[in-house]
Amino acid sequence: MKGIIRWVSPVLLAGSFLLGTNVASAADSQARNLVQEESNRKLVVDFYDRFFNKHEVEQAATVVAEDYIQHNPEVPDGKSPFVGYFGGYFKDNPQSRARIVRSATDGDLVYLHVHSTNGKADRGQAVIDIFRVKNGKIVEHWDVIQAVPEQAANSNTMF
Template sequence: MNLAENKKKAIAFYKMAYEGNPREAVQKYLGNQYIQHNPDVADGIEGFVSYFERMQKEYPDKSIEFVRCIAEGNLVSLHTHQTWPGNDEYVTMDFFRFDAQGKICEHWDAIQQIPRKSANTNKMY
């Protein structure tokens, strides 16, 4: 496994899908199988494409910042800061598993809205 290449692929895949080109992202970066663990997204490639096409249509002005990227073995983790309409902000942590051909084949994530008030001054990302 080439960790640096997998990190680049994971970021490129997520950025391309998030910014409105999920079908192209799938063609470039996914393997033959895509296992989805997010309960809001249908399993498989078409479930992924459908979700991100809908998000782009409903929220075209959303933005994403990649804060950190960590790779180990066949896994890559992305830590992001997302801003949605109305200045709703979220911290996400996405995990991607790569197959032996260097293609993404599985995804897990955790999403938390950034509250307007905090008991401390530390950022969540």
């Protein structure tokens, strides 16, 4: 077999396609700037807590870029529309909270695994949020959201 990479783990290969990266750069961990990644993670975690838990929408959004790109089909692109959307949502849902269960980074991406609820009686939703950070600003966001079921086919939790 010609080339630098002779064997690629199916998991790494699948992950690289899912994340839109190439295998060679995903395997090259020496190119990562872990100090910058941790700074990005802290920026996103602080933003998330202030925005989604304390509902400090305007204040927390100072780290969101004006031309913010949103991939959730229910939320508009741009900082102002994003702030307006959630300002209204939190006004109607003051008990809404989002507990970060775990976080991770990879380059300019920050991943959050979140348990989002709307009051104590709500089982909530499991959320994976992915943020792209550039020059100290959140510039892009993706998410996948799944309701926490009343009963599961296994004894594992979603968190």
